[in-house]
Amino acid sequence: MRAMVYRGPYRIRVEDKPRPAIEHPNDAIVRVTRAAICGSDLHLYHGMMPDTRVGMTFGHEFIGVVDEVGPSVQTRQPGDRVMVPFNIFCGTCFFCARGLYANCHNVNPNATAVGGIYGYSHTCGGYDGGQAEYVRVPFADVGPSPIPDWMDDEDAVLLTDAVATGYFGAQLGDIGEGDVVVVFGAGPVGLSAAKSSWLMGAGRVIVIDHLEYRLAKARTFAHAETHNFTEHADVVVLLKKLTDRLGADVAIDAVGAEADGNLLQHITSAKLKLQGGSPIALNWAIDSVRKGGTVSVMGAYGPMFSAVKFGDAMNKGLTLRMNQCPVKRQWPRLFEHVRNGYLKPSELVTHRIPLEHIAEGYHIFSAKLDGCIKPLVVPEAA
Amino acid sequence: MAYTQQKPPNPETSGQLRARIPGWGADLDPKDRPAVPKEQFEPHPYGAEWDFPDRQPEERPRERSIEHEFLTPVFGTSCPPHGVSGVIRRTAYQRYSEGRAAHWLLLIAADRVDALESTLRSFASRHPDNPVTETGILSEIKHHGLRSRRGQKRADLIHQPLDPLIVAAPWIIAGVLGYRAVRRIRRSQGSTS
Ligand SMILES: NC(=O)c1ccc[n+]([C@@H]2O[C@H](COP(=O)([O-])OP(=O)(O)OC[C@H]3O[C@@H](n4cnc5c(N)ncnc54)[C@H](O)[C@@H]3O)[C@@H](O)[C@H]2O)c1
Ligand SMILES: [Zn+2]
Ligand SMILES: [Zn+2]
Helix, strand or coil: CEEEEEEECCEEEEEECCCCCCCCCCCEEEEEEEEECCHHHHHHHCCCCCCCCCCCCCCCCEEEEEEEECCCCCCCCCCCEEEECCEECCCCCCCHHHCCHHHCCCCCCCCCCCCEECCCCHHHCCCCCCCECEEEECCCCCCCEECCCCCCHHHHHHHCCHHHHHHHHHHHCCCCCCCEEEEECCCHHHHHHHHHHHHCCCCEEEEEECCHHHHHHHHHHCCCEEEEHHHCCCHHHHHHHHCCCCCEEEEEECCCCECCCCHHHHHHHHHCCCCCCECHHHHHHHHHEEEEEEEEECCCCCCCCCCCCHHHHHHCCCEEEECCCCHHHHHHHHHHHHHCCCCCHHHHEEEEEEHHHHHHHHHHHHCCCCCCCEEEEECCCC | CCCCCCCCCCCCCHHHHHHHCCCCCCCCCHHHCCCCCCCCCCCCCCCCCCCCCCCCCCCCCCCCCCCCCCCCCCCCCCCCCCHHHHHHHHHHHHHCCCCCHHHHHHHHHHHHHHHHHHHHHHHCCCCCCCHHHHHCCCHHHHCCCCCCCCCCCCCCCCCHHHHHHHHHHHHHHHHHHHHHHHHHHHHHHHHHC
């Protein structure tokens, strides 16, 4: 089969690889019909995530058709159109039993601090991902769900990660009626978080980024107020001015490890890998939220330490909430919102790239060219 | 505005927002938020019919975190460790827990060695690495590289020129090693003749 393969920082290519096999009785093999490139993939692509091996196939945001099932699989069968949460999870361990599907204890031998994720380095379990024609899907009775008949494929694929994560991020903010919410990052996750904040009853939603075309999307897709941080000497002061000097009630970090806006932080983490991530947006969140407020962290950081302004968080009495999104838990409610037209995930899609051209897709998304917000990958066999 | 008890009013009331934004307030009640509370005990969800899952066979020794009691019942088999990078990876797993910086620094170092080893090995294969196609750099022409940057106040433009250096590193290192090797051979030939 054809599959995207990592070759080293900033380098990927498409290769012939053996079709994945059933390795566990509850595995399924899924033929991928649509995959997406996620902001998290950029952390791998840039060589920031420890134990990212040459030869790995990335891709944790995908949908497809079940092609083959292992002997113990009961609820899925070949031919089922399925959407697959980016979390690999067993359904029955201590953590899964409590709804923490992103933190499953049975799927990642390489690390206990993170669960299993498709195509996301060996630190997340060493599974090949869905930017390929076929993918191995463990625990086929637990993770994948049938795509509802009424749902578009492009909505379904974004519900397996980006949109579910934004929706989750808004929930972790504990938003109350009338709360002022500031979202850092106008990528697919930030845009979804901003839109979802209104569902929770926010009174004001402010989005911060430095890419004008993405801020424009935040105004239309997410009905948000927007500010370009490069136009302000100090974004924290700007946010204090906008909130009568109190600060926002809730701040959401939808940027993560490669944040820009402070060259020293960016270079020491994204380029030199001396930090787990560049916490510029996280520090802005901590400093611009009000005392007693909540910071919700959706941005991903590596497992090493990062220079986070913990003292300010402590002195301000903040609540810090974060996780990888337990995707499947969001679905029933999220499906209602999509069906009611409150959220239209496919509006985020800007590029549809044949698998054979995926190297260009990564460059466009990474360098933020051509108004790119969300690129989808279309395998030949689809 | 003086610092007083009341929360300053928002530009729009809830009623105005509900009228303007489809779905405003649909999840106002925390009971409608699927992630609340964080933990809810709900065993055996979906189609899981096991207490502890079947074990995936361990076809070859699989590295694991020493914080785990045993190899997890399911695991990925994407890229088994190999070469010098493989030795470094196994050391990182065997010696250090996730709590130790050495664990992660060794893995990052192994990643760099892996990229170098793989690039070198590719030169002896039918698919040598090609930095032009693999970086997707030609999309700069087809997808408005210039227009996407010109006249924009983008904060990332200042460090984007560093990226080609990171990409070129394996080629530069391979070139230096190759040059040294050739020179050493020439010298030893010179001293014997
Ligand atoms: N928690 C989860 O489950 C989960 C799931 C998906 C993605 N993520 C993470 O969420 C983050 C965003 O993902 P995405 O797909 O939207 O990525 P993206 O790269 O498309 O978006 C990131 C945005 O942040 C902007 N940005 C950079 N520095 C900034 C700063 N200092 N302040 C404000 N904005 C800044 C960038 O211009 C960009 O628009 C990534 O770190 C990703 O790894 C987490
Ligand atoms: Zn993702
Ligand atoms: Zn589990």
